[in-house]
Amino acid sequence: MEATEPVIEKWLPQLRKGLLEILILEIVAAQISYGYEIASRLKLALRAEIAEGTLYPLLKRLLRDELVTTQWVTDGQSAPRKYYRITPLGEAVLLRMREEWATAHNALQELSQ
Amino acid sequence: MTNSAIDRSDPQVRKALANLQQQLCRALPAGDERDDLIRELQAHVLDAAERGNGSPGERVTRAITDLGPLSAFAPELAAELALQQSAARGSPLAIAGLLATHLGRDLLKSAVLMICALAMLFALLLLCCAIAALWLPDAGLYWNGWSDFTLSFEAQQHAPKVATAWFVPGALLVAIGMYLGASRIMVWTLRRTKSG
Numbered sequence: 338m339e340a341t342e343p344v345i346e347k348w349l350p351q352l353r354k355g356l357l358e359i360l361i362l363e364i365v366a367a368q369i370s371y372g373y374e375i376a377s378r379l380k381l382a383l384r385a386e387i388a389e390g391t392l393y394p395l396l397k398r399l400l401r402d403e404l405v406t407t408q409w410v411t412d413g414q415s416a417p418r419k420y421y422r423i424t425p426l427g428e429a430v431l432l433r434m435r436e437e438w439a440t441a442h443n444a445l446q447e448l449s450q
Numbered sequence: 451m452t453n454s455a456i457d458r459s460d461p462q463v464r465k466a467l468a469n470l471q472q473q474l475c476r477a478l479p480a481g482d483e484r485d486d487l488i489r490e491l492q493a494h495v496l497d498a499a500e501r502g503n504g505s506p507g508e509r510v511t512r513a514i515t516d517l518g519p520l521s522a523f524a525p526e527l528a529a530e531l532a533l534q535q536s537a538a539r540g541s542p543l544a545i546a547g548l549l550a551t552h553l554g555r556d557l558l559k560s561a562v563l564m565i566c567a568l569a570m571l572f573a574l575l576l577l578c579c580a581i582a583a584l585w586l587p588d589a590g591l592y593w594n595g596w597s598d599f600t601l602s603f604e605a606q607q608h609a610p611k612v613a614t615a616w617f618v619p620g621a622l623l624v625a626i627g628m629y630l631g632a633s634r635i636m637v638w639t640l641r642r643t644k645s646g
Contacts, residue, residue, distance in 0.1 A: 372490060373497035388518020389494065393487065394526035401534060415455060418497070419490045 353383070357395055359438060362423060362431045365405055371418040372396065396421065404430055456499045462507025463499075467492050470514055477524035483531045491517070562639050569632035573625040575601065580621035583614050590617050 357379070364370055364378050375396075376389040399405045404427035411417040423431070456463055471488050478484045498513035499506070517523075579601045582589040592600045594609040605611075 371497070372494040376494070376498075388516075388522050389498070390491070390517035390520070390523040391526075393491065394523055394530055397487075397527065397530040397534070401530065415500075416458070416493050416496045417489075418493050419486075 353385075353387070357392070358399065359431065359434045361392070361395060361399065362404065362427055362434065365421045366423045366428060366431055369420045369422045371420050373418075375421070399427070403427075454500060456496050456506050456510060458496070460506045462505065463510045466507060466510045466514060467495065470495065473520055474524070477520055478528050479532050479535060481531065481535050483534050487527065487531065559639055563636060566632040566636040566639070569628055570636075573629035573632065576621050576625040576628070579603070580618050580625065583618050583621075590614055591621070 360379055360382065361375060364375050370378070372392065373389075376387070376392055379392070380387060396405070399421075400407060403424055405421045405423055408420050408422065409417050410420050458464065458467075470492065474488050474491065475484070478487065495510055495513040495517070498516060499509035502509035502512055504512070579589060579591070582603055586603060588605040588611075589603045590601075591612040592602060592606040592609040593612050598609060600606050600609065
């Protein structure tokens with residue numbers, strides 16, 4: 338089994354990189370969220386440790402592509418947080434991503450039978 | 451696990467956050483976007499530290515560690531920030547900076563690949579010349595010094611010919627060594643390009 342690890346270690350980051358964008362959009366589509374909250378939900382969903390800093394380039398890209406908007410919110414007790422909210426374009430892209438993901442999932446199931 | 455707000459005035463907390471700010475300032479292009487991002491990452495660290503154990507300083511340090519090594523995300527962030535700034539400014543200088551950020555690594559890899567390809571080509575020529583020197587009496591290396599030497603299949607008047615007994619084994623060794631070295635560097639660079 339150990340022989341598989343080097344290959345999986347190289348493959349997994351590539352898979353996750355593509356997956357993270359759709360997962361982040363899913364999270365902010367469900368409710369407006371801030372960086373730490375997004376990171377925590379991703380870790381829980383992926384059941385894996387991820388370097389939290391690596392989310393920020395993705396968040397910036399989603400912002401540049403106008404799939405999300407941001408807003409600083411100060412609630413009296415904690416430090417100000419930057420919240421991410423999905424845009425109508427982001428929702429449309431998410432729908433397409435889900436379709437593409439379903440196609441890929443079906444292809445995998447069909448070919449692995 | 452505790453879940454309490456972090457006192458930002460704690461000296462250890464201030465020191466750790468200032469250290470993070472300093473590292474990010476060094477890694478990212480200056481501007482409002484960078485300041486905003488630093489503020490956001492500091493808020494992330496404080497949020498994470500609120501859910502940790504230990505002293506405030508330890509919790510903040512652990513939260514910074516959980517961000518991962520700066521090298522894992524700062525280059526991509528720098529490119530994103532440069533892109534935002536260039537889009538905002540649109541000046542030739544900003545565009546040049548953006549190209550440098552995006553293409554810098556690729557250009558370096560292309561240069562390495564080109565040098566390797568040239569070295570391999572030279573090695574093959576050297577090999578051909580060494581083999582030819584075994585049969586053609588005039589083929590070989592004509593040497594006047596490092597700035598004046600010629601690999602040739604024909605006789606040259608401007609420089610004395612290096613003895614075939616020295617040239618052939620030397621050229622074979624250099625050609626094989628150069629070819630293997632350059633091909634390995636090339637494969638390594640291509641692999642890094644692929645995985646990057």
